[in-house]
Amino acid sequence: MTAPFLIGDQMTGGYGPVDILHGCTIAVEKGEIAVIVGPNGAGKSTAMKAVFGMLNLRSGHVRLDGEDITGLTPQARVAKGMAFVPQTQNIFTSMTVEENLEMGAFLRRDDIGATLEQVYHLFPILKAKRRQAAGELSGGQRQQVAVGRALMTQPKVLMLDEPTAGVSPIVMDELFDRIIEVARTGISILMVEQNARQALDIADKGYVLVQGANRFTDTGKALLADAEVRRSFLGG
């Protein structure tokens, strides 16, 4: 088996002197969806931030397409083709939708028109509201702006930290559909989700984290079928 496209391998570390992650491993294959689930405080978001270089690892490595990127800053990882959508404050509220997307493409020097059209095709509502301040949009539309902004760099990996936090179930289904669509274009997706059942349903690979370490790792379908996972983490 070849190495996965993006892997955070045996990551140990935290924000301060206390480790939050203990030898945690997260990986995603090209064009696939990997989902991190687990109880509150399991280190899901921390694992995500570790992969993106937002905290220092004491040990372990992050490799993108075979290249060790453990030492790179988040900005350098953006240039390498990674994109990150934070859980909160993930849009520029005072700027228009289109300006948000333009800022997403800040590092690009080529014509962004085609990518802009792709994002508008994926999220048609954004085209209708492109001159409106992003802060005036609804929760679901804001998440679309946030994902759209991240897609503007034409990333190879899209990382989403709880993209459906605080949106209605209907909007959540809609967002998951869009995420599947993004994955079909060949972009790998790594996301943390509270709505574990729905997220594992669309996941190629699922990671159940407990106290900063891998508890279960399998395909999304297998985890959903696993009696113990169901009992402990999915509410029966």
Add this chain to the structure above:
Amino acid sequence: MDVLNALVAFLNFVFIPGLAYGAQIALGALGVTLIYGILRFSNFAHGDTMAFGAMVTILLTWWFKSMGLGFGPLPTALLALPFAIAATAALVLVTDRVVYRFYRRRKAAPTIVVIVSLGVMFVMNGIVRLIIGVDEQNFADGERFLLNPQAFKAATELAEPLAIRTTQAVTVVTAVAVVGLLFWFLQKTRTGKSMRAFSDNEDLALLSGINPDRVVAITWIIAAGLATIAGALYGLDKSFKPFTYFQLLLPIFAAAIVGGLGNPLGAIAGGFVIAFSEVMVTNAWKKIATYLLPESMAPDTLLQLLSTDYKFAVSFTILIIVLLFMPTGLFKGKSL
């Protein structure tokens, strides 16, 4: 009843001076608000940055005049402005490099940086007094009036004169041009948008690959430009005295806060609110009232609400009222 004379007196003593003063305050407040929006602290050194910019303008004006260089009917200071802006920009960039960057890297709390800026203010203040001295300097030259009061009286045969000084016209025209340019830059250019993005959400701006050092440097250069222009225009219109720029800090901050800190549009609106309030409260309305009221009701006092010595109380009062009832200012800025 003499409405026309009353109107001319109003224009001459309230509207035109208020407009020019408002433009100067607005330019100063724009600089303060930009620094607050992007570097996230209240820059108390801004008034003395204005003094430094104005001082360089004066020194260059003297030098240009000694070489026989003039700008026709316009003040020679306008020729000196671009060079003065460059010098002031260099000064603030060096200040940022040796002072502010240290605190930025340590992610110091805004209150600490405010006190740091207070220190910078004293140093700049000292530099200005050391170089040009504490005395008053008058450096306005060229044509004195755009609209001569004697000519106006002769042409209209009204009792009241109307004067528009060249410096007032230059102030307003320059302010409009500068504000237009600034808004075009912030709204339309890639760099300007990246500055707004950085002000809006610093973390996300970093995630988008926006270079913070570049944004900070450009912000300082623009703030230096605005400070120099505001300082030179104020000096041209009134006169240059190093200490007055320190006093200007209050109306400037009041304007920025009244408009909503971090909001450029608010800074401009705030500038005019403060300036017109100050002029109206300290103006002696006796003349205008005499024209408007019947002779029997003519006032025998000056009808002046506050002596001009107390004009700073006006900014302070407006500041307190706005902070009590609209803490984020008239234009939805950041709350303090």
